[in-house]
Amino acid sequence: MSQVIVVTSGKGGVGKTTSAAAIAAGLAMKGKKVCVIDFDVGLRNLDLIMGVERRVVFDFINVINDGIRLNQALIKDKRVEGLYILPTSQTRDKDALSREGVERVIEELRQDFDYVICDSPAGIEKGAYMALYFADEAIVVTNPEVSSVRDSDRILGILNSKSRRAEKGEPPMKQHLLLTRYDLDRVARGEMLKLEDVLEILAIPVLGVIPQDDLVLQCSNLGMPVVLEPKSIAGQAYMDAVRRLVGETVELRFTTPPKKSFVNWLLRRTA
Amino acid sequence: MERPATVTTAPDPRPAPFQLRGSVQTLLSLRLIAPADPDLFPLLRDKIAYNPDFYRDAPVIIDVAPVADSAPIDLEGFAAELRRLRLVPVGLQNGGPAWQAAARSAGLAVLAAGGRPATGNASVRPELVRGRPSVPQPRGAGLVIAEPVRGGQQVHCPNGDLTVLAPVSHGAELVAAGHIHVYGPLRGRAFAGANGDERAMIFCDQLEAELVSIAGVYLVSEDVDPRLRGRRVRVWCDSERLSIGPVP
Numbered sequence: 320m321s322q323v324i325v326v327t328s329g330k331g332g333v334g335k336t337t338s339a340a341a342i343a344a345g346l347a348m349k350g351k352k353v354c355v356i357d358f359d360v361g362l363r364n365l366d367l368i369m370g371v372e373r374r375v376v377f378d379f380i381n382v383i384n385d386g387i388r389l390n391q392a393l394i395k396d397k398r399v400e401g402l403y404i405l406p407t408s409q410t411r412d413k414d415a416l417s418r419e420g421v422e423r424v425i426e427e428l429r430q431d432f433d434y435v436i437c438d439s440p441a442g443i444e445k446g447a448y449m450a451l452y453f454a455d456e457a458i459v460v461t462n463p464e465v466s467s468v469r470d471s472d473r474i475l476g477i478l479n480s481k482s483r484r485a486e487k488g489e490p491p492m493k494q495h496l497l498l499t500r501y502d503l504d505r506v507a508r509g510e511m512l513k514l515e516d517v518l519e520i521l522a523i524p525v526l527g528v529i530p531q532d533d534l535v536l537q538c539s540n541l542g543m544p545v546v547l548e549p550k551s552i553a554g555q556a557y558m559d560a561v562r563r564l565v566g567e568t569v570e571l572r573f574t575t576p577p578k579k580s581f582v583n584w585l586l587r588r589t590a
Numbered sequence: 591m592e593r594p595a596t597v598t599t600a601p602d603p604r605p606a607p608f609q610l611r612g613s614v615q616t617l618l619s620l621r622l623i624a625p626a627d628p629d630l631f632p633l634l635r636d637k638i639a640y641n642p643d644f645y646r647d648a649p650v651i652i653d654v655a656p657v658a659d660s661a662p663i664d665l666e667g668f669a670a671e672l673r674r675l676r677l678v679p680v681g682l683q684n685g686g687p688a689w690q691a692a693a694r695s696a697g698l699a700v701l702a703a704g705g706r707p708a709t710g711n712a713s714v715r716p717e718l719v720r721g722r723p724s725v726p727q728p729r730g731a732g733l734v735i736a737e738p739v740r741g742g743q744q745v746h747c748p749n750g751d752l753t754v755l756a757p758v759s760h761g762a763e764l765v766a767a768g769h770i771h772v773y774g775p776l777r778g779r780a781f782a783g784a785n786g787d788e789r790a791m792i793f794c795d796q797l798e799a800e801l802v803s804i805a806g807v808y809l810v811s812e813d814v815d816p817r818l819r820g821r822r823v824r825v826w827c828d829s830e831r832l833s834i835g836p837v838p
Contacts, residue, residue, distance in 0.1 A: 476742050
């Protein structure tokens with residue numbers, strides 16, 4: 320049974336595309352067949368983060384509007400078996416996304432793929448609506464700060480009222496919280512919201528907590544999903560999230576500061 | 591099975607094109623205390639801005655009880671100003687003959703004194719006022735919401751009480767004709783007694799509301815006693831003022 324998952328947040332710059340890329344790659348590493356779609360028409364980033372921008376010939380918008388076949392536009396990832404990217408257009412805008420066109424593409428992808436990941440643009444405009452409308456599950460990406468939490472709350476309201484499932488009165492969309500850029504030191508100093516604070520407001524189950532990790536930026540500059548970097552703790556946390564997504568029980572890691580050992584203290588002093 | 595008593599008449603040769611019936615509506619009334627005050631419309635605009643959806647295109651009665659003895663103002667201009675705020679002035683209440691004439695020429699209906707009795711207004715018959723609470727208003731069972739109410743969502747309960755069994759987020763709005771109960775944190779805005787019922791109350795497990803309002807009288811978060819924040823409270827209206835008190 321194919322699952323359509325939207326990765327969304329409301330607020331921009333919280334790590335939606337990074338998360339969509341990491342989760343798609345992680346699912347593929349677990350042996351699933353995955354397609355990740357960029358809904359941010361006009362500001363395409365997903366193909367950059369996935370490192371396939373030089374292989375884009377046709378895109379999502381061409382498939383919707385110009386009679387291009389889906390497999391002409393799908394880009395196969397060379398690193399992970401079973402991972403495909405459907406990039407978006409740089410030259411068009413969100414109006415090029417028609418509901419019928421998006422539905423046709425998603426229904427076609429459902430036939431072939433275990434997971435269809437929709438990378439939503441920021442905001443609550445048409446692009447974001449189209450990305451979430453056909454989804455069965457939602458991953459709400461949130462940073463531990465007040466404005467991001469408020470926007471995620473707003474998006475949860477939209478998921479519950481404006482999606483196809485809501486409009487048709489079907490069972491509600493499954494919603495997961497993915498808390499990213501969780502900086503333990505800053506949380507400990509009270510500069511960032513704690514996981515518990517975020518949960519108290521959003522009240523949805525946690526899919527994962529991704530610790531602040533400088534390797535995330537390095538990987539995205541290299542065009543590599545962070546799960547492919549075994550040294551990255553963010554990558555490990557994303558893999559944990561992927562395991563939870565496919566139904567495994569994995570304990571939360573990286574949510575409490577590491578024990579202050581003498582060696583760590585020494586390392587910090589010399590660093 | 592018992593059938594309701596009916597009166598049979600010969601079937602009408604053709605259905606009437608209309609039915610004229612009496613109906614009871616609760617309307618907003620705008621009581622003029624100092625109509626010449628230049629701040630009247632700016633202040634009114636601010637009030638509306640707190641809940642524009644509630645006030646948009648709302649019919650309004652102009653209640654002139656406090657100024658009934660002074661000369662009528664330019665009601666035509668006043669009504670135009672109200673329409674500019676997207677209110678719909680429909681009538682005038684509690685005015686003497688001069689006010690009533692001004693209302694007629696401004697195209698406003700002249701209503702008998704009613705609604706809330708104006709203080710010191712002899713035209714309100716006390717037995718009517720006393721009689722009112724004993725007549726129960728028709729109220730449905732109201733609305734029960736079991737899902738969290740998220741920011742940007744609005745729940746409107748035009749009849750009866752609104753009960754929410756989940757958190758109400760910042761930026762969410764609850765509007766009810768009767769009481770509002772929130773079994774969880776109330777972080778958004780709550781408008782109880784939205785049709786003007788001052789007996790309505792707001793109850794919540796955890797008061798973190800941005801704004802609470804009963805029958806149009808409101809209190810913003812900043813004006814709430816900090817000792818009551820996060821507490822289990824009841825909000826009620828006490829002669830044009832909101833009071834908040836803890837609930838055991």
